Amino acid sequence: MTQKLKNNINKFFNKxxxxxxxxxxxxxxxxxxxxxxxxxxDAFWVGRLGGDAVAxxxxxxxxxxxxxxxxxxxxxxxxxxxxxxxxxxxxxxxxHVATQSLIVIVxxxxxxxxxxxxxxxxxxxxxxxxxxxxxxxxxxxxxxxxGIVFTFIFALFQSISRSTGEMRKSSYIIITTxxxxxxxxxxxxxxxxxxxxxxxxxxxxxxxxTQGLSxxxxxxxxxxxxxxxxxxxxxxxxxxxxxxxxxxxxIPSSIEQSSRSATMMLTTFIVAGFxxxxxxxxxxxxxxxMFVIIPMVGLSISSSVLVGQNIGSKNIxxxxxxxxxxxxxxxxxxxxFGVVAFIFAPQIVGIFLHNDPETTYFAVQYIKLISLFFGFxxxxxxxxxxxxxxxDTRLAMNLTLISQWIIQLPLSFILSKIYGIEGLWFSxxxxxxxxxxxxxxxxxxxxxxxxxxxxSQDQEENIKATIDDTKLESPAI
Numbered sequence: 001m002t003q004k005l006k007n008n009i010n011k012f013f014n015k016x017x018x019x020x021x022x023x024x025x026x027x028x029x030x031x032x033x034x035x036x037x038x039x040x041x042d043a044f045w046v047g048r049l050g051g052d053a054v055a056x057x058x059x060x061x062x063x064x065x066x067x068x069x070x071x072x073x074x075x076x077x078x079x080x081x082x083x084x085x086x087x088x089x090x091x092x093x094x095x096h097v098a099t100q101s102l103i104v105i106v107x108x109x110x111x112x113x114x115x116x117x118x119x120x121x122x123x124x125x126x127x128x129x130x131x132x133x134x135x136x137x138x139x140x141x142x143x144x145x146x147g148i149v150f151t152f153i154f155a156l157f158q159s160i161s162r163s164t165g166e167m168r169k170s171s172y173i174i175i176t177t178x179x180x181x182x183x184x185x186x187x188x189x190x191x192x193x194x195x196x197x198x199x200x201x202x203x204x205x206x207x208x209x210t211q212g213l214s215x216x217x218x219x220x221x222x223x224x225x226x227x228x229x230x231x232x233x234x235x236x237x238x239x240x241x242x243x244x245x246x247x248x249x250x251i252p253s254s255i256e257q258s259s260r261s262a263t264m265m266l267t268t269f270i271v272a273g274f275x276x277x278x279x280x281x282x283x284x285x286x287x288x289x290m291f292v293i294i295p296m297v298g299l300s301i302s303s304s305v306l307v308g309q310n311i312g313s314k315n316i317x318x319x320x321x322x323x324x325x326x327x328x329x330x331x332x333x334x335x336x337f338g339v340v341a342f343i344f345a346p347q348i349v350g351i352f353l354h355n356d357p358e359t360t361y362f363a364v365q366y367i368k369l370i371s372l373f374f375g376f377x378x379x380x381x382x383x384x385x386x387x388x389x390x391x392d393t394r395l396a397m398n399l400t401l402i403s404q405w406i407i408q409l410p411l412s413f414i415l416s417k418i419y420g421i422e423g424l425w426f427s428x429x430x431x432x433x434x435x436x437x438x439x440x441x442x443x444x445x446x447x448x449x450x451x452x453x454x455x456s457q458d459q460e461e462n463i464k465a466t467i468d469d470t471k472l473e474s475p476a477i
Contacts, residue, residue, distance in 0.1 A: 058283025073254030087312025330378030
């Protein structure tokens with residue numbers, strides 16, 4: 001091994017960076033994988049009902065994801081601010097940001113629940129869903145929408161936990177609720193004894209119940225004040241300046257996340273034109289894809305925590321090294337998963353589908369055509385994490401909008417018209433590669449390094465005098 005190669009390896013895998021990164025990332029990835037298990041568990045049991053049931057859940061997912069994404073950007077704002085204040089060793093502002101974020105998250109989630117419940121039938125009708133799966137799809141969507149407030153509260157708790165480096169409690173909550181969901185799913189779907197089965201809706205009911213438990217546990221911990229964060233009841237009053245900043249940072253991230261789900265919804269329009277079997281196969285393949293994306297998002301967000309802390313402490317070189325290390329890890333790990341998915345595609349599809357050869361054929365074809373390109377998703381997400389950590393969420397939003405609306409959707413439509421379903425499948429990896437190249441260009445420009453969101457010392461002294469301070473120590477990560 002040449003000295004130059006050794007230097008390059010040390011550059012990208014600095015032990016001083018890798019150790020704290022893995023301290024946050026491994027629990028975060030574990031939690032993310034467990035969260036994806038919610039969908040996988042639902043898909044596993046719903047698959048026993050047949051291809052129509054799988055299709056009903058598949059067309060529902062983009063709508064649920066769209067509504068959830070609108071609020072998830074606000075948790076990114078919370079994580080960004082808290083990370084930078086931790087870097088600046090300001091525990092009082094850490095607690096204050098957490099309190100204001102909770103006010104914002106609960107308010108937004110209730111509004112989205114009301115809107116989503118009303119408009120969901122119109123969205124499904126606009127998707128031209130076949131009538132025999134429409135009722136199941138609508139029921140599944142509406143039950144899922146009722147859980148948005150629970151999803152947002154737990155997402156905020158996870159965001160705060162990541163920022164402080166304390167991931168154990170969120171891991172315990174996820175393990176418990178996923179295990180419970182695996183038990184409740186067949187009980188609510190098929191019924192047992194005095195408990196009536198609800199079919200597809202039963203999966204949504206089981207998830208709704210376990211999400212409610214996770215939200216209650218999260219609030220208990222946040223108000224308990226034992227894990228680096230303490231939300232105090234009498235401090236729950238609006239700080240409009242900080243709320244304005246949360247929205248300023250969070251809205252571009254919300255638009256970014258919702259644009260991804262809107263693209264999924266529009267892609268579903270295209271897929272639905274090929275029939276129920278192809279629609280169901282798209283849902284199965286998307287579950288596999290999400291199993292890759294969610295851990296990569298977890299790694300990207302974990303990296304963003306460290307990058308934000310380093311920006312807060314004005315250590316830009318270490319921030320750059322953290323992103324470089326994360327990018328290499330993301331590319332290698334997601335590519336390896338893609339190779340496994342390619343080799344074992346029939347066996348993976350068999351987990352979700354039984355006695356449905358037509359849907360199985362299309363699902364295996366979809367997975368094989370996209371799996372070897374998963375690495376480009378992972379590395380792009382890592383680079384986008386640098387922009388979010390610095391607070392430049394507008395750039396991350398713009399890059400995502402270009403990737404989704406200018407690259408992927410036109411490619412999906414054009415290639416599906418020319419080459420049919422194979423053209424649609426191929427449009428995904430092509431768009432991933434082009435999007436990565438675009439993101440890499442802006443990352444190397446380096447403008448994100450000049451961002452810093454936190455208050456100066458003088459401004460901090462003017463934060464509402466009524467905010468109670470705590471004696472909690474800032475965590476050292």
